Amino acid sequence: MGSFSIWHWVVVLLIVVLVFGTKKLKNIGQDLGGAVKGFKEGMKDGSEGDNPAAPAQAGQVAHQDSAAKTTIDVEAKQKS
Incomplete structure (x- = not known):
């Protein structure tokens, strides 16, 4: 299997x-464009808007208080 020709x-x-x-191909092209x-914008x-003094980590929650109310902390135990 070589390369495909024109x-x-x-x-x-x-x-x-x-x-x-x-x-449909035109609509797909417009949507992709x-x-x-x-994405570029x-x-x-x-x-x-980045502040070099306080870099944000990927996946970091900005509002810790609202996240704490909806997060349930669980601990998995292994069966013996």
Whole structure:
């Protein structure tokens, strides 16, 4: 199994267009483009608002009081 030639990719593209249709593919492309644009804007906004004196850790809860009310602390014991 070597690399695929250009004709293999043309056939695959033709099958994808026949299965999904051009309208659905256009909508998927627009949704994907919007998601990438939103991600880039979010990364840009996030880097501007960072405070180097107090870096946040990944997964850290900002409001500890509200998290403490909804979290149940349990301990697993092993059966003997």
